[in-house]
Amino acid sequence: MELRSLLLLGLAGLSAGQYAQEDIDSGQVLLDLSQEAYDNAWARLENKTEGCTQQNVRIRKEWRDIPGPDRIDFVRAVNCLMDTESLNPDLPGARSRFDDFGVLHHQLSNYVHFSGSFLLFHRYFVWAYEEALRTECAYEGPFPYWNWGFDAHDVESSPLFDGSPTSLGSNGEYVPSGGGFFGMPPGSGGGCLIEGPFSNRTVNLGPGSGPDPYRYNPRCIRRDLNTPIASEWTTHRNTTDVLLDSTDVESFQALMQGDTRYPEAIGLGMAIHGGGHFAIGGDPGGDFNWSPLEPAFYLHHGQVDRLYFIWQNLDWENRQNISGTATMYNRPPSDELTLDDVMDIAPLGEPRTFRELMDTIGESPFCFLYE
Template structure:
């Protein structure tokens, strides 16, 4: 934590800027220089809103979320050990046959809420609170004491199998799946059918989670919440990553969206909006299908893929950067309470409750908009 403390100390005198510089050349975008600049501007702006010390969230105690490869090796192992611990802990959903572990409880919640927290007003705040809830369980139930990691997909599009996240080493989340001819990418995500073209498709071959049992799903069976034990499968796909989740894709979302309505539409490829048409599965679906497999490519049960939380950490990081580049104007939400407004539903308000029970208490959405407010106290490096 020494490096983090030095970083925070160096930023202690930072002053808040209302709107940041988002003008870059294409070369700066493609090289990652632009995204690094935007990330630093957002971090500086967020830290400037915090007191140096005292009660509540401060520069002294704020957690810093870090990209997977920036975690020390021993901390990556502690993280996977904590995830395995959660997968062995007892479920609280005793009435659901397929829920065998505390980790399965997260999949049950996501399955039940999927029609309400995708392509809706709560997509970003739900997943922010959802990831935070997992992090708190890793800490309280399994003793994890490190930084929560995210995955910057664009660093690995050239060859996801060589990613520190998926290289099969003890410091990864396990390997790709065993190669399977014409392997499907999953059960369909966000309206896209199962996709081929990946490098795996079968059971994860080695590393952490190679012996992990998926208990629930897939969403296409008659009883998705029934007990259905099987191996975890992956189908890593660099072409999908390059087309949807590259450094350019990520940067363009952050710099092109003038308001929250278009930001969440572009990041999800919401075809109701002209600005999002032609983006295919966009960054959100692209990150999911870079992993693919079962359950990684399943719209409802994708949280049963451990890398789900690093993928959505990157989505939340994009949200954090976008917000803090113009904080005064980016604290709102937009949309209704159902996916694509089907069936038609009311506009969601900041004072409406977002309920993650039984895993976390219901909270007003306005408490979930700021990563250094409400139940949160974290920033992204």
């Protein structure tokens, strides 16, 4: 057995205190955990000749590891969704298939955050978006995620936001402000995208909820990149600590979201989930209900799902369960969810039990790994 494999044996369930802090901070421990999870999942596909196999499994990649032509084609496919007619013709603000994803997220927001469905809903939601890009807009490249830790100390220089043709557009024009909600430090943008992809696009729905949340309200995409938030909440240390400190899915999703119902999460503030959202910020990126109308949403949540994938596959036999009720913070009180309960994301996808959504190589409907 290779020395590296020997070193990785037994990583699952270990604590952050068992690693050199410099290796956690540099991202080396996260890299090792990611490779171990990938290898474990890959081994589960060994000798399979039907369904999801080593030959047909899709590999999701970090944005900077995707070749420039594929990144440009990804942008093309997103623009294609923005130009394709909505499946919600009765909603005046829903003008495109891209808008349909924002509509569904708005409709389910109070049920799929700080609830038992948070992780699996977003896994299915992001997958449905990928499927739309592939089946309706002919995208054939890898589906991307954004590893926040690479950019946590300089979000503005990220290849995801540098305004080049291989990015998702630039920061917004600088708009002086006194900071964001809940005392968050101000970002470095705040206005309309300055250049690059999506700088000529409009947001059609939102902001917020209001008396008529589905009204047509066209405006530019605003982005407010925020390195202070990223460096506080989305570093390699933040990310790795969640993986190492989570003993079960209940603690994993609590630490991921900074769920203050749990003592171990009280000091985490917005945590890595909220930190990734507000590192992008702006309108709609910083809007709880309408954040999927920001094109970078799906790369952020790709990273959320990647961490879930890693955590699951470090101890696969013991990490195929669900925890929590059907409502946000259990308000109003609702039943505990089970693996046999159904997640309905119509019209974006067919109803699926949570059990079907547990495994990214489980064939119903998924067949993907994270590199």
